[in-house]
Amino acid sequence: MGKVICIANQKGGVGKTTTCVNLGIALAMAGKRVCLIDSDPQGSLTESLGYRNPDEMENTLADVLKAEMEPDDKLSGSDYVEEPVCDNLSRTLENTILHHVEGVDLLPGNIELAGVEVSMVNLMSRELLLKTAISKIRNDYDYIIIDCMPSLGMLTINALAAADTVIIPVQAAYLPAKGLEQFLMTVSKVRRQINRKLRIEGILLSMVDCRTNFAKEIIALIYETYGSHIKIFQTQIPLSVRAAESSASGISIFSHDSKGKVAAAYRELTQEVMKDGR
Ligand code: ATP
Ligand code: MG
Numbered sequence: 001m002g003k004v005i006c007i008a009n010q011k012g013g014v015g016k017t018t019t020c021v022n023l024g025i026a027l028a029m030a031g032k033r034v035c036l037i038d039s040d041p042q043g044s045l046t047e048s049l050g051y052r053n054p055d056e057m058e059n060t061l062a063d064v065l066k067a068e069m070e071p072d073d074k075l076s077g078s079d080y081v082e083e084p085v086c087d088n089l090s091r092t093l094e095n096t097i098l099h100h101v102e103g104v105d106l107l108p109g110n111i112e113l114a115g116v117e118v119s120m121v122n123l124m125s126r127e128l129l130l131k132t133a134i135s136k137i138r139n140d141y142d143y144i145i146i147d148c149m150p151s152l153g154m155l156t157i158n159a160l161a162a163a164d165t166v167i168i169p170v171q172a173a174y175l176p177a178k179g180l181e182q183f184l185m186t187v188s189k190v191r192r193q194i195n196r197k198l199r200i201e202g203i204l205l206s207m208v209d210c211r212t213n214f215a216k217e218i219i220a221l222i223y224e225t226y227g228s229h230i231k232i233f234q235t236q237i238p239l240s241v242r243a244a245e246s247s248a249s250g251i252s253i254f255s256h257d258s259k260g261k262v263a264a265a266y267r268e269l270t271q272e273v274m275k276d277g278r
Helices: 016-029 044-048 061-069 085-096 112-120 126-135 154-162 174-193 213-226 241-248 261-275
Strands: 003-007 034-039 105-107 143-148 165-171 199-206
Touching: 003 016, 003 154, 016 034, 016 044, 016 143, 016 165, 016 199, 016 241, 016 261, 034 044, 034 061, 034 126, 034 154, 061 085, 061 112, 061 126, 085 126, 112 154, 126 154, 143 154, 154 174, 165 174, 174 199, 174 213, 199 213, 199 261, 241 261
Parallel strands: 003 143, 003 165, 034 105, 034 143, 165 199
Antiparallel strands: none
16 A cells, blocks of 8 residues: 655745655655646646646546535436446546646646635535545655645645655745744644544655755754654755746656766655665
8 A cells, every 4th residue: 555645834925845756756766656646726736747727627626525525315316327426536537637747647636626725614524525535646756745725724734634754845934934833833733633544744844945044944943842752854945946947847856867966866755765765
């Protein structure tokens, strides 16, 4: 069964999506079967993989979650097929998962997820919808990586409920580092109430500007505060315009600048993640 990793932090713009793309593709390059899931209504993961207009896509994660929320007993007359609800879900998943040229599969996301998140709120088992969907494909992959939106809403809770581990990218700057405490409290709460097995895979220092003392001070502070009880990845992702360029051109850092320092860092991070095993 594949390992489910969620990449989350309620702070925006800290490198979640960039990490999802490049970790996913590096794992695929290492021969792993990988599925990336875009659980952000912004559709940034989908767009970063080169799908230019996520909002115009016909099948997305929103349809998968809807298939689960609306069992097909609504079908009537000649449309009626006697099938269990789960088959409706499996069929929707099959129609939705895309195969990307760089070797990963993608369950795309778009703005429709915002509406789905609202309608989830009144459902029973609303925290477990994504987990149920993932259970249908877990055997097909070695790694399933979920890119979360910058909030602690129901979609993020679903991702944490479905995950074995969470990677928390943190930008080496004052305010993003401060927001970490709130996120860690959410992880603890999810662990207590919904998903006892959830582990923190690690805090990932991203967009690190090695030239500044300020970044060094923030990093020292993060180590001092959390280093004794939470893993902090040895690999730090350097700040580089190459990373921004690669997201904008819809390709991974390995296709955009394979010899650069960001590509090297994501390769190293991938080794650390693979070493962790489960
Ligand atoms: P959101 O919270 O909006 O989902 P995010 O946490 O997913 O954001 P990204 O989209 O990965 O963050 O990154 C934010 C911006 O910073 C993007 O334009 C991206 O291309 C750029 N970026 C990511 N990593 C780096 C880096 N190492 N160096 C420079 N720019 C980067
Ligand atoms: Mg993002």
